[in-house]
Amino acid sequence: MSKIIHISSFNPNKDDKFFFDTNIWMHLFCSVGKYFESDVNAYSSFFQKILEVGAKIYTTSMVISEFFNAYCKVEYHLAKGERSTAEFDYKKDFRKSREFDELIGLLKNIVKKKILKNTTKLNDSFEKINIDAIFDEKKDFDFNDQYFIELCKEHSIMIVTHDKDFLDTEHDIVILTNRKIPVCSK
Numbered sequence: 001m002s003k004i005i006h007i008s009s010f011n012p013n014k015d016d017k018f019f020f021d022t023n024i025w026m027h028l029f030c031s032v033g034k035y036f037e038s039d040v041n042a043y044s045s046f047f048q049k050i051l052e053v054g055a056k057i058y059t060t061s062m063v064i065s066e067f068f069n070a071y072c073k074v075e076y077h078l079a080k081g082e083r084s085t086a087e088f089d090y091k092k093d094f095r096k097s098r099e100f101d102e103l104i105g106l107l108k109n110i111v112k113k114k115i116l117k118n119t120t121k122l123n124d125s126f127e128k129i130n131i132d133a134i135f136d137e138k139k140d141f142d143f144n145d146q147y148f149i150e151l152c153k154e155h156s157i158m159i160v161t162h163d164k165d166f167l168d169t170e171h172d173i174v175i176l177t178n179r180k181i182p183v184c185s186k
Contacts (some may be wrong), residue, residue, distance in 0.1 A: 002166075002167075002169045002170065002171055002172065002173050002174070002175050003173075003174045003175070004167055004174075004175045004176075004177065004181050005174065005175070005176050005177075005181075006176075006177065006178065006179075006181055007042060007043070007046045007160070007176050007177065007178050008042065008178070010046075010176055011049070012046075012049050012050045012053050012055045013053055013055065014053050014054045014055055015055070016050075016053075016055040016056075016158065017055070017056050017058065017155070017156065017157040017158065018050060018055060018056065018057045018058065018157065018158050018159075018160050018176075019057070019058050019059070019122075019148065019151075019152050019157045019158065019159050019160065020047075020057055020059065020063070020119075020160050020161075021063070021145075021148065021159060021160065021161035021162070021163055021166070022063050022066040022067050022070060023161060023162045023163050024043055024047075024160050024161060024162060025063070025067045025115060026067065026070055026071065027039055027040050027043045027044075027162060028040070028043060028044060028047060028114075029110050029114055029115070030070075030071050030074060032074055032075065032078060038178075039162060039178050042178040043160075043162070043178060046160070046176075046178075047118075051118060056119075056120050057118060057119045057120070058119060058120050058121075058122040058155070058157055059115060059116070059119040059120070059121065059122060060121070060122050060124050060148075060151070061121075061124070062124065062144060062147070062148075063148075064111055064115065064116075066144065067111070067115070068107055068111070071103075071107060071110075072100075072103065072107075073090070075094075075099070075100075075103050076090050076094045079094055079097070079099050080094070122151070122155065122157075124147075124151060125151060125154055125155070128154055129147065129150045129151060129154065130150055133146075133150055133171075134146040134147060134150060141165070142163075142165055145163065145165050145166060146169075149166070149169055149171050149173055150171075152173055153171060153172065153173050158173070158174040158175070158176055159173060159174070159175050159176065160176045160177070161175060161176075161177055162177060162178060162179060164179060167179065167181075
């Protein structure tokens with residue numbers, strides 16, 4: 001059974017290992033996302049605490065890919081406005097626009113100077129991941145979320161997330177969040 005801990009009650013130490021789910025990076029660095037200020041502040045504060053004690057934050061290429069794609073989609077929807085997809089398509093129009101070129105520069109800066117600068121790249125150990133465990137979870141699951149759980153279990157890493165799907169896992173892993181903790185998890 002997972003252990004779910006509210007970030008306000010967790011004090012990181014230098015030996016702790018963390019994995020930030022993509023939504024945490026979005027809360028921290030996607031200023032145009034529609035996130036509650038209290039959540040952004042809580043995750044920013046927790047991020048700073050981790051950096052101050054010198055604990056490790058791990059990331060993977062999949063997280064960087066998810067961050068890049070999610071951020072681009074947020075910007076696309078802002079640029080699209082009231083237009084239909086037929087009028088302003090993501091691939092045909094937005095990715096060929098000046099706005100997208102500028103966005104690439106911004107994302108390169110965020111990824112290199114804010115995420116990768118403060119994380120350790122984690123080999124995803126695909127050959128060690130128990131794929132059956134991913135598919136044996138519940139019917140309503142996200143493949144990447146389950147994959148991250150298996151990866152973090154393999155390396156004894158705690159997951160920091162705002163995704164409520166993680167709160168339902170029955171895997172033996174520590175989940176840190178700013179969400180309200182379900183009563184059954186306390």
